[in-house]
Amino acid sequence: MPGPRWRGNFKDRGHRMTGPRDAILDVLSKKQGHLTADDIFFEVRKLYSGIGIATVYRALDLFVRIGLVNKFDFGGGRSRYEFASKEEHHHHLVCKNCGRVIDYDSFLDEETELIKKIEAELSKKHYFKIDSHQLDFYGLCENCQKEVE
Amino acid sequence: MPGPRWRGNFKDRGHRMTGPRDAILDVLSKKQGHLTADDIFFEVRKLYSGIGIATVYRALDLFVRIGLVNKFDFGGGRSRYEFASKEEHHHHLVCKNCGRVIDYDSFLDEETELIKKIEAELSKKHYFKIDSHQLDFYGLCENCQKEVE
DNA sequence: TCCTTTATTGATAATGATTCTCATTATTAT
DNA sequence: ATAATAATGAGAATCATTATCAATAAAGGA
Ligand SMILES: [Mn+2]
Ligand SMILES: [Mn+2]
Ligand SMILES: [Zn+2]
Ligand SMILES: [Zn+2]
Secondary structure, eight states: OOOGGGGGGTTTTTOOOOHHHHHHHHHHHHSOSOEEHHHHHHHHHHHSTTOOHHHHHHHHHHHHHTTSEEEEOOSSSOOEEEEOTTOOOOEEEEETTTOOEEEEOTTHHHHHHHHHHHHHHHHHHHTOEEEEEEEEEEEEOHHHHHHHO | OOOGGGGGGTTTTTOOOOHHHHHHHHHHHHSOSOBOHHHHHHHHHHHSTTOOHHHHHHHHHHHHHTTSEEEEOOSSSSOEEEEOTTOOOOEEEEETTTOOEEEEOTTHHHHHHHHHHHHHHHHHHHTOEEEEEEEEEEEEOHHHHHHHO
């Protein structure tokens, strides 16, 4: 009988809470960062050794669909996943050299305001129903600046 | 002797302007949109029938490195490319259902201002050297709203 | 123009991430 | 406990992108 912690999110839609899914959510909620499917796979095997990589992908896909997890594409060929529950919405700073990703939300007041305004304008102008956005800054992190110097 | 149109951008760095590269730039500068490597490959074969897909990838990589072309990851597993020369910087509206991507730059005044401010703040706070950013709004385009209704 | 140097190319194999298939197992509602 | 069926694991299959390597072509100088 897998942990009841996340049951609530599955009740309705006919999804079942299982051992593998619970273990994956456990990892996602504890490890912070922007994990690849493989990162998650290796961590989860400590909790649920028999799990297969396909199950990890299937579970992540489900979690993204129901809004429990955010999926990102920062370039580099691998998707990255982040636990969404309770977290504030935030934006990213991405190092083009080493791939490090930093979350930030310090400017969120002004940003949120402007972004709402843009959303309204774009929705009207292009008949788009906007439900999310992503703002990333790219550059070189502290370490990588030194290396390149 | 391949077209002299883009010669200027190659002079310095030891890169050679070749038939395949010229054909690829031709396609990129004429076809608008956010093309995949394969889109480009099929178009370029009309101009330069013997070209190989590896050459397309290599050329695109080079163009991105020297700033002639922008590369994007809107999700969906394939990178998308856009001719950068002369174009204004802009942001995107992406349909999560059909993948359509719309460029916009109407809000650029206010956006630019805020984004500069954020860049300055983030650079200082995180010791990051920021050189670009990407802002995408996700949702449903007009057509896809109808389908789902 | 001809030569030399070496960047570039095309074909193809290799890789890496993600998805699919399918027989087996586990979960849920009765 | 039983039936209905969602979920799983192993491995094959896909898909996009890279790496290899021998052959070719561009650039600059003689
Ligand atoms: Mn994040
Ligand atoms: Mn664009
Ligand atoms: Zn870095
Ligand atoms: Zn659409």
